[in-house]
Amino acid sequence: MPAPAEPRRGRPGYDQAGVLAVAVAAFNEHGYDATSISVLADRLGISKSAIYHHFASKEQMLDRALGEALDELEGVIDEADASGGRAIDRLEQVLRGATRVLVDKLPYVTLLLRVRGNTEVERRALGRRRAFDRRVTDLVSEAQSERALRTDIDASVVSRLAFGMINSIVEWYRPGGREDADRLADDVIAIALDGLRMPTSNRVEELLG
């Protein structure tokens, strides 16, 4: 006896990830609230019920989409933690990894950064963002204790300003532009850790004290 066929999931060409990608693009363009399942069905050229084969609700789509970004970002910091070594090196790994996630998952991170906490799903995502921020701040504190980072700036301000720089990438980065993810990560690390100023012999002498 043949095994029962898998239920058909949407039109050929759209798997769950494909439906989600189109939904995220629409959420970013028109806003989550303003995007109905009917609008998505039109955009995908499939029926509403075909969408419901993939997702129970619009909120489940949002949850999955925010998870795409958050899972990756948390993965970056988990990996850095697991690598051990000096906090400054782990911090560099996190800044570099987060920049790469931003570029690789641009629409998902864009959506995440716009979440304001209006629903339970959004509040959960905000909670995960805050936990991520706390872990970065702890890493900065640790690197300050190691005397690897300057200690005259509050660790939470450092982590906010550094991620302000990284997150701003969603505002202007366009795939296929002059900068790829690795180059951009180098730029972020160079500015955040070493600064833009060209060291003058003057300043080096001052540093040598």
Added chain:
Amino acid sequence: MPAPAEPRRGRPGYDQAGVLAVAVAAFNEHGYDATSISVLADRLGISKSAIYHHFASKEQMLDRALGEALDELEGVIDEADASGGRAIDRLEQVLRGATRVLVDKLPYVTLLLRVRGNTEVERRALGRRRAFDRRVTDLVSEAQSERALRTDIDASVVSRLAFGMINSIVEWYRPGGREDADRLADDVIAIALDGLRMPTSNRVEELLG
């Protein structure tokens, strides 16, 4: 014969600037499109026609509010240009001044940063933002030519990342917090120009080459 009285402008306690401040808070909280003149009248406790004494339309309010932020930001760069001197010093002045404008005009800059260009007023504001960005990029290029700033990062990427850091302040800064505008400006300058890494004797030797 007594001079004709000035027309009453709204309820005592609300001059034009007061009406605008309440409107900007509402636009930031609920979105510009979602905020009607009726909603504003309720919030202000005055009639719609009292609002129309001050502003011809909601769009005029938006125009004025975006102008508040843009005038100040352009003022910062005009002043730096007028001061002459090295490009690196003018750039430092612009980064510091822009951080101060962000803190002083927080709700107005928040509104400006959310503008997406859906109307003529918004497109004009975006045009002014782009012109501002170009002037900052030119200043970075000039400082690179002076050999005062590292030249291995594209000037437009530098200006975008630096302003990404500054603009992110609207996301988390709350007036009356631990950091005041001057302290925050010092932090931004310190990170952007000199970086977070503590110079080690190792590195100083490497810099001395």
